[in-house]
Amino acid sequence: MIKFIVKRLVALIPVLLGVTLLVFFILDLAPGDPAKTILGEQARPEDIAALREEMGLNDPFIVRYGRYMFDLVQGDLGTSYKTRDPVGEEVWARLPNTIVLALTSTAVAILLALPLGIIAAIKQNTLFDGISMFISLLGISMPVFWMGLLLILLFSVKLGWFPVAGADQGIKSLVLPSVALGFMHMAAIARTTRSSMLETIRQDYIRTVRAKGLPEHDIITDHALRNALIPTTTVIGLQIGQMLGGSVLTESVFAWPGIGRYMIQSIQGRDIPSVMGCIIVFAIGFALINLLVDLIYGFIDPRIKAQYR
Amino acid sequence: MNNVSAVKENVQISVKKKSQIADIWKRLCRNKTAVLGLVIVILLVLVGILSPIIFDYETQVIKTDYSNTLQPPSAAHPFGTDELGRDILIRTLYATSTSLSIGVVTVIVALAIGLVLGSAAGYFGGKVDMIIMRIMDIFLAIPGTLLAICIVASLGNSIINLVIAQAVAATPKFARVVRGAVMTVRDSEYVEAARAIGAKDATIIFHDVLPNSLAPIIVQTTLEVASVILSIAGLSFIGLGIPAPMPEWGAMLSASRAYIRDYSYMCMFPGLAIMITILSLNLLGDGLRDALDPRLR
Numbered sequence: 001m002i003k004f005i006v007k008r009l010v011a012l013i014p015v016l017l018g019v020t021l022l023v024f025f026i027l028d029l030a031p032g033d034p035a036k037t038i039l040g041e042q043a044r045p046e047d048i049a050a051l052r053e054e055m056g057l058n059d060p061f062i063v064r065y066g067r068y069m070f071d072l073v074q075g076d077l078g079t080s081y082k083t084r085d086p087v088g089e090e091v092w093a094r095l096p097n098t099i100v101l102a103l104t105s106t107a108v109a110i111l112l113a114l115p116l117g118i119i120a121a122i123k124q125n126t127l128f129d130g131i132s133m134f135i136s137l138l139g140i141s142m143p144v145f146w147m148g149l150l151l152i153l154l155f156s157v158k159l160g161w162f163p164v165a166g167a168d169q170g171i172k173s174l175v176l177p178s179v180a181l182g183f184m185h186m187a188a189i190a191r192t193t194r195s196s197m198l199e200t201i202r203q204d205y206i207r208t209v210r211a212k213g214l215p216e217h218d219i220i221t222d223h224a225l226r227n228a229l230i231p232t233t234t235v236i237g238l239q240i241g242q243m244l245g246g247s248v249l250t251e252s253v254f255a256w257p258g259i260g261r262y263m264i265q266s267i268q269g270r271d272i273p274s275v276m277g278c279i280i281v282f283a284i285g286f287a288l289i290n291l292l293v294d295l296i297y298g299f300i301d302p303r304i305k306a307q308y309r
Numbered sequence: 310m311n312n313v314s315a316v317k318e319n320v321q322i323s324v325k326k327k328s329q330i331a332d333i334w335k336r337l338c339r340n341k342t343a344v345l346g347l348v349i350v351i352l353l354v355l356v357g358i359l360s361p362i363i364f365d366y367e368t369q370v371i372k373t374d375y376s377n378t379l380q381p382p383s384a385a386h387p388f389g390t391d392e393l394g395r396d397i398l399i400r401t402l403y404a405t406s407t408s409l410s411i412g413v414v415t416v417i418v419a420l421a422i423g424l425v426l427g428s429a430a431g432y433f434g435g436k437v438d439m440i441i442m443r444i445m446d447i448f449l450a451i452p453g454t455l456l457a458i459c460i461v462a463s464l465g466n467s468i469i470n471l472v473i474a475q476a477v478a479a480t481p482k483f484a485r486v487v488r489g490a491v492m493t494v495r496d497s498e499y500v501e502a503a504r505a506i507g508a509k510d511a512t513i514i515f516h517d518v519l520p521n522s523l524a525p526i527i528v529q530t531t532l533e534v535a536s537v538i539l540s541i542a543g544l545s546f547i548g549l550g551i552p553a554p555m556p557e558w559g560a561m562l563s564a565s566r567a568y569i570r571d572y573s574y575m576c577m578f579p580g581l582a583i584m585i586t587i588l589s590l591n592l593l594g595d596g597l598r599d600a601l602d603p604r605l606r
Contacts, residue, residue: 249454
């Protein structure tokens with residue numbers, strides 16, 4: 001098991017090198033002179049030239065990338081053009097908010113999706129099935145930011161139950177963003193749970209336990225669900241990338257002080273090192289979560305665990 | 310004699326092809342939700358084509374009218390007017406053509422590149438496969454929306470950059486699907502036969518392999534149009550998409566945020582338009598998946 005984790009972590013290195021190179025290259029295409037951005041349009045050309053030299057902007061691309069990577073492996077994400085503060089500190093301060101939102105919305109998604117998917121499968125082709133699948137289709141089709149606006153309209157503006165934006169009211173502030181993001185995430189999980197559940201309850205061993213006279217409830221929870229959950233876990237893992245993208249929009253709608261919102265603000269301020277830092281942190285997070293999902297398979301499915309050795 | 314048998318063969322082939330398409334069409338028609346999706350998609354395409362013809366862009370779509378701002382829905386303005394006095398119904402309809410055309414163009418670009426990369430990787434295998442797919446993996450290691458945000462943030466927001474950003478984010482997905490599809494037919498006997506009679510690789514790929522791997526590619530294309538439209542709306546919502554004053558659903562929703570307290574109707578219709586578009590494309594895509602490959606049911 002530990003050998004497998006180490007192997008996977010080592011395999012991550014070339015991917016992360018590629019990702020940083022790609023992101024560094026894309027953001028390097030950005031027009032405009034960072035030195036001018038920092039000093040302002042009225043700055044004297046010799047000052048700009050001096051700052052360019054000091055920041056190493058005149059070096060070739062590969063040298064600048066190497067320097068960035070050298071700092072990155074030491075945990076240094078560069079310096080913001082705007083505030084002149086280390087990007088790492090800014091991102092670090094906001095990371096917990098993004099993680100909390102990701103966790104709560106995943107929880108919302110799973111809590112909504114599993115019952116919907118299971119009921120739809122057990123009561124296949126009934127009204128329940130139709131309604132649950134319709135709800136999950138809504139989840140796929142509604143943009144997360146529109147869902148967010150509608151939630152704000154109903155629960156904040158009309159009913160006044162939750163704050164419109166921000167994170168100052170603790171759990172209360174967290175409810176609407178989690179529901180908006182979780183609802184979008186729920187759809188694919190519910191649909192996969194339904195189809196894998198349908199497949200599982202037609203298996204021979206389920207017929208056997210039914211023939212043994214086990215109560216229907218035990219058949220579903222103890223025998224069918226455990227096996228049906230394997231594709232569900234895969235989809236939860238696959239959805240994480242989309243969810244990270246969705247969290248940028250959700251944080252923007254609810255003014256949630258996470259990395260996504262910081263990234264949008266940095267883009268608007270043309271603060272390239274901050275944008276770079278945010279995307280790198282998202283990409284590393286994405287890779288680590290994927291690894292985690294792979295490990296979770298092992299706990300659900302002993303057949304997969306056997307391959308880890 | 311030769312001629313006769315050639316004609317015979319032609320007839321047979323055309324009959325067989327027709328019956329296969331007819332078969333798929335019949336299966337699609339039996340699926341009520343897929344038909345609903347198809348009908349809505351056709352209606353949306355009509356709206357997209359007709360609205361730029363019916364409405365005048367300068368005077369009806371983008372012209373500000375300060376005597377008419379923030380009017381609630383009425384007979385004159387069924388969806389109301391926005392903060393600049395523009396009719397929300399007209400803008401919502403007009404935005405259909407913006408979103409659909411950008412969505413389709415983006416997907417065509419991504420599909421073209423994905424087809425070449427994916428079929429090369431799947432067909433040749435070995436080193437070619439490894440190099441192409443490792444590069445695709447790097448693109449896939451960044452969530453698509455973030456990659457698109459990164460590209461637009463760097464290049465600046467214009468329609469061309471938006472298409473580039475979305476196409477770059479979508480290409481690896483196509484490459485992967487095409488590669489998978491190609492690999493399943495690569496070792497079949499008719500490909501071997503084509504190789505045995507000395508057909509060139511490119512001919513085999515485009516003539517024998519791709520036509521037989523079309524099903525998953527068609528499905529992915531339909532679903533990807535939906536995902537690109539959703540992504541464009543998202544980028545426009547955070548100010549990185551279609552530049553103002555061109556109407557776009559996400560940008561319209563973004564503008565409505567400031568008025569949500571007193572003019573909530575503003576945030577209804579563009580959102581509904583996105584939802585209907587994505588919903589119909591997804592219904593059609595799911596229906597096509599079932600119709601093209603009955604084994605998947």
